[in-house]
Amino acid sequence: MKVRKGDTVKILAGKDKGKSGAVLKVFPVEGRLIVEGLNLVVKHVRPRKQGEKGQKLYIPARIQAAKVMVVCKNCSKAVRTGYAFTDNNGVREKQRVCKKCKQNI
Ligand SMILES: [Zn+2]
Structure with a gap:
């Protein structure tokens, strides 16, 4: 969810x-x-x-x-969300992103 x-x-x-x-x-x-x-x-x-x-x-x-x-908190539109992984000193962190502005939300 x-x-x-x-x-x-x-x-x-x-x-x-x-x-x-x-x-x-x-x-x-x-x-x-x-x-x-x-x-x-x-x-x-x-x-x-x-x-x-x-x-x-x-x-x-x-x-x-x-x-x-x-x-979305950034673009304040109703958006689809996805997940993206970022590398934090070798630790993969899963973050939820906005499909429109690609920012973490
Ligand atoms: Zn957005």
């Missing part, structure tokens, strides 16, 4: 198509992630104590990673 926590992503499908937001959490096994303030679902909460009212809570739901694109 090429999306990481803290990334900004653009949503490509669903009711928040076209919007972008920060990634709060990723679920690599499921291939899903949670984007702050987007893909909201209503959670109805029943009153638990006497006198307390029920509420509708809007919470962000998991979205498939294939339905988002990473927004």
